[in-house]
Amino acid sequence: MAVAVDQVVLSEKVAVRTTISQRLLEGGAFTLWRMPATTEKVLFISNSGVVELDEVSVEDSEPGFVFAPFQPNQKKLFLKAELVFKFKGNEPSEMARSVSHLDELSPAQIRNEQKILFSKNKSTSKTPNNYQEVVAKGIQQIEDGILEKIVPSRYKEVDLPDTFDLIDAFETLCEKHPKAFVSIFSSAQSGTWIGATPELLVNVDRESKFKTHALAGTLPYFPDTDLKSVAWTQKEIEEQALVSRYIINCFKKIRVREYQEHGPKTIVAGNVMHLKTDYVVDMKEINFPQLGSVMLKLLHPTSAVCGMPLETSLKFLSEHEGYDREFYSGYLGPLNYQGESSIFVNLRCLQVLEHTVRFYAGAGVTIDSIPSKEMEETEMKMMNLLTLLTKS
Numbered sequence: 537m538a539v540a541v542d543q544v545v546l547s548e549k550v551a552v553r554t555t556i557s558q559r560l561l562e563g564g565a566f567t568l569w570r571m572p573a574t575t576e577k578v579l580f581i582s583n584s585g586v587v588e589l590d591e592v593s594v595e596d597s598e599p600g601f602v603f604a605p606f607q608p609n610q611k612k613l614f615l616k617a618e619l620v621f622k623f624k625g626n627e628p629s630e631m632a633r634s635v636s637h638l639d640e641l642s643p644a645q646i647r648n649e650q651k652i653l654f655s656k657n658k659s660t661s662k663t664p665n666n667y668q669e670v671v672a673k674g675i676q677q678i679e680d681g682i683l684e685k686i687v688p689s690r691y692k693e694v695d696l697p698d699t700f701d702l703i704d705a706f707e708t709l710c711e712k713h714p715k716a717f718v719s720i721f722s723s724a725q726s727g728t729w730i731g732a733t734p735e736l737l738v739n740v741d742r743e744s745k746f747k748t749h750a751l752a753g754t755l756p757y758f759p760d761t762d763l764k765s766v767a768w769t770q771k772e773i774e775e776q777a778l779v780s781r782y783i784i785n786c787f788k789k790i791r792v793r794e795y796q797e798h799g800p801k802t803i804v805a806g807n808v809m810h811l812k813t814d815y816v817v818d819m820k821e822i823n824f825p826q827l828g829s830v831m832l833k834l835l836h837p838t839s840a841v842c843g844m845p846l847e848t849s850l851k852f853l854s855e856h857e858g859y860d861r862e863f864y865s866g867y868l869g870p871l872n873y874q875g876e877s878s879i880f881v882n883l884r885c886l887q888v889l890e891h892t893v894r895f896y897a898g899a900g901v902t903i904d905s906i907p908s909k910e911m912e913e914t915e916m917k918m919m920n921l922l923t924l925l926t927k928s
Contacts, residue, residue, distance in 0.1 A: 687898045
């Protein structure tokens with residue numbers, strides 16, 4: 537599907553701030569994002585805000601961006617790509633020079649406009665329950681045969697520094713996480729979120745190839761680590777295998793047998809490593825053009841962010857986490873942009889509130905888990921983003 541919108545190429549940072557400030561002070565919505573292993577940043581702006589959807593159609597959607605909450609029965613937000621701006625490098629194109637007022641905003645203007653943006657975001661969630669106690673309850677239910685795996689989460693809230701700059705934070709994430717999907721999403725309904733997620737949920741490319749992957753297991757990463765010799769414990773191997781089996785079971789439900797499986801292999805995501813297995817399906821070969829939408833509904837929420845079995849895990853998390861995840865561990869990404877849809881799980885993200893910043897993280901709990909170790913894992917994941925506050 538073609539993108540029938542204004543599309544220009546602008547220089548980075550200077551034009552990003554100006555474009556957003558010119559167009560968003562009257563209730564619009566925007567998303568700024570960068571695909572993994574690329575340098576091009578894309579800005580979608582919708583002057584009319586977002587619309588709420590019950591279900592997402594990967595195949596039939598007009599070009600835009602989806603931002604969905606963790607709870608699968610809640611409304612998904614869709615931002616129509618009314619205006620599209622692309623940024624790559626520091627040299628503005630001839631078209632960029634035709635856009636008025638591309639002057640650098642002053643620090644005072646940036647602070648004032650971000651104050652307007654973030655003031656929409658009020659803190660409403662309850663405080664999470666004691667994390668190690670939740671993990672211990674999860675282990676007990678696994679031992680009792682009620683659960684196979686559970687992924688409890690928590691958040692940490694810190695003061696929002698006066699010096700925090702949203703675009704600078706985005707640029708920092710792009711530099712530090714070249715293989716992640718980096719994004720900002722801001723609307724009146726969702727508030728403002730920024731993150732760098734390593735986890736693909738659904739991709740449908742121009743050749744009608746469907747892709748997803750199983751990502752689980754976490755170990756700390758150090759620059760001198762030899763990825764080929766990483767020693768994974770039985771706990772991490774089993775945790776990743778459960779996610780792989782979850783994906784294969786989804787294929788079985790819709791009688792898809794012709795898929796490619798590659799992995800598991802060790803990958804780096806910031807300061808941590810994961811095990812990843814890739815899955816690819818040729819949708820033309822199996823004559824299943826709706827596979828993207830069908831698998832999106834089946835996969836979310838995956839066992840990597842929720843647990844197994846699904847309904848029992850959702851019930852456990854609702855009863856024991858003690859707070860509403862909102863959009864953390866939901867999904868997000870561009871739909872039908874330049875003939876491709878790429879949807880990611882919303883991990884390694886933070887929510888910018890009026891006076892604070894909220895960091896989210898979870899850990900996969902199996903029968904071999906130790907509560908204190910799972911707590912350490914969530915701290916490690918949050919460190920990926922905590923540095924943004926000291927950097928700004």
